[in-house]
Amino acid sequence: MINLFNSPRHTNNAIAKAVKSLTQHGISAPEQDRFIAFLQSEDIRSLYHTNPRLIADQFKLSERDTLKLLVASLKEGIVTLNWDIQCPVCQGVDFAATQLCDLRTLHVCPVCHHKHNSDADQQVRVTFSIDERLRSLSKEADDLAFRNHIDAQYGVVSGHRLLTLQMFRELFPRETIPPNESLLIRQVTILFTDLAGSTALYSQRGDSQAYSLVNQHFKLLFEIVDRHNGAVIKTIGDAIMATFTSPEDGLKAAIAMQETMQDFNRRLESANPLILKVGIHAGPCISVNLNDRSDYFGTTVNTAARVEGLSQGNDIVFTSSLISQAEAIANTAHYKYEKSSATLKGISEPIDVFYMHVNNKATVK
Ligand SMILES: [Zn+2]
Structure with a gap:
C-alpha cells in the first residue's frame, strides 16, 4: 500500500x-x-x-x-x-x-x-x-x-x-486518553439494561442453554444500540451499559430493545422468558481510561445504574432529563408512562422517575 x-x-x-x-x-x-x-x-x-x-x-x-x-x-x-x-x-x-x-x-x-x-x-x-x-x-x-x-x-x-x-470502539479498543486524565462530556445519555431473574433462568435451563440465550440477547441489544447511533461501553454479567449523544436515540433504543425482546420471547415460546430491565438518564460526565478502555464516570452514570435498578422488567425507567423526548414519542406512538418518585442510594434528594410500558404492536389488544 x-x-x-x-x-x-x-x-x-x-x-x-x-x-x-x-x-x-x-x-x-x-x-x-x-x-x-x-x-x-x-x-x-x-x-x-x-x-x-x-x-x-x-x-x-x-x-x-x-x-x-x-x-x-x-x-x-x-x-x-x-x-x-x-x-x-x-x-x-x-x-x-x-x-x-x-x-x-x-x-x-x-x-x-x-x-x-x-x-x-x-x-x-x-x-x-x-x-x-x-x-x-x-x-x-x-x-x-x-x-x-x-x-x-x-x-x-x-x-x-x-x-x-x-465501530470505533471495536476497531480501536485501546484508543484512550492517558491515565489520570479525563475528557468532559457535557451531555450524554446513559442506558443500563439487566436481565431479571437470570439466576432462575440458569437453574431451570442449565448453564449452556441459558448462556446461549443470554448471548443471543446481547447480540440483539448490541445491534439496536449501533443502529441508534450509540455504543456499548461494557457488559457486566448479564447487563450492558450503553451511551448515546442524544436522549432521543437512547429512548428509542430502549423501546426497540423491549419490542425486540418481546419478539424474541414469543419465538422462544418458553415458560421462562428473558425479562429485560432498562433504565436511562442523561447529564454530564467524564470519559476516563479504565483498564486501558474508554469508560464513563460521574453522578450521571451512577444515577442511570440506580434507575435501571428500579425497573421491574418489560418496562423502561427514565428520569426527567428525558421527559421531552418521552412526550414526543408517547404522542406519536401511544406509549404510556407514569410518573413516580424514588430515593436512589447515594443520592440525597428523591428524584422524579417515569415508567414507560412498551406494547409491541403485535400484542396490542
Ligand atoms: Zn485561544
Whole structure:
C-alpha cells in the first residue's frame, strides 16, 4: 500500500487498491467507488482536516455511515484521524492531537494561552486527512477560510460523537486518553439494561442453554444500540451499559430493545422468558481510561445504574432529563408512562422517575 511514486497514475492506483480493502469492513462497492473518486480528484483542501459532514453531504450518507467509512479507512491506513481542539476564547484550532492519548483534562490554547477543559462535546471535534502516502498534501491543502466555510455550513462532528461509534470502539479498543486524565462530556445519555431473574433462568435451563440465550440477547441489544447511533461501553454479567449523544436515540433504543425482546420471547415460546430491565438518564460526565478502555464516570452514570435498578422488567425507567423526548414519542406512538418518585442510594434528594410500558404492536389488544 505504501506508494513512493507520486505520479498521478501511481497515486490513483494506490488509492483504488487501498479503498478496495474496505470490503472486509462491510463498505459496499458503490460506496468504495465514490470514495475512490473523491480521494483521487477532490480539491486537495477537502482532504486535509476534512469535516466528516462534508463527505456525508456529498455521498448522501448518514453521519453514522460516514463515520464508519472513515473509521474503517483509518484502520486500513487510508486516512489519518485528528482530534482538533477549538479554543473557546480566540476560536483558533489546535491541530496537535492525532490520538486520544494526546488529549489532556486541561487544554492550553497554543495561540492565546487560554486554559480550558477538554470538552468532548464543544471543543474537541474530529476531522480526517488523507494519508500522505496516498496523496501528498501540498501547502494549498491548509486553507483556514475554506475549512471555516465548511464548518459554518455543516456544523462539526464532536469528539464525543466518535467515542460513541461502536465501530470505533471495536476497531480501536485501546484508543484512550492517558491515565489520570479525563475528557468532559457535557451531555450524554446513559442506558443500563439487566436481565431479571437470570439466576432462575440458569437453574431451570442449565448453564449452556441459558448462556446461549443470554448471548443471543446481547447480540440483539448490541445491534439496536449501533443502529441508534450509540455504543456499548461494557457488559457486566448479564447487563450492558450503553451511551448515546442524544436522549432521543437512547429512548428509542430502549423501546426497540423491549419490542425486540418481546419478539424474541414469543419465538422462544418458553415458560421462562428473558425479562429485560432498562433504565436511562442523561447529564454530564467524564470519559476516563479504565483498564486501558474508554469508560464513563460521574453522578450521571451512577444515577442511570440506580434507575435501571428500579425497573421491574418489560418496562423502561427514565428520569426527567428525558421527559421531552418521552412526550414526543408517547404522542406519536401511544406509549404510556407514569410518573413516580424514588430515593436512589447515594443520592440525597428523591428524584422524579417515569415508567414507560412498551406494547409491541403485535400484542396490542
Ligand atoms: Zn485561544
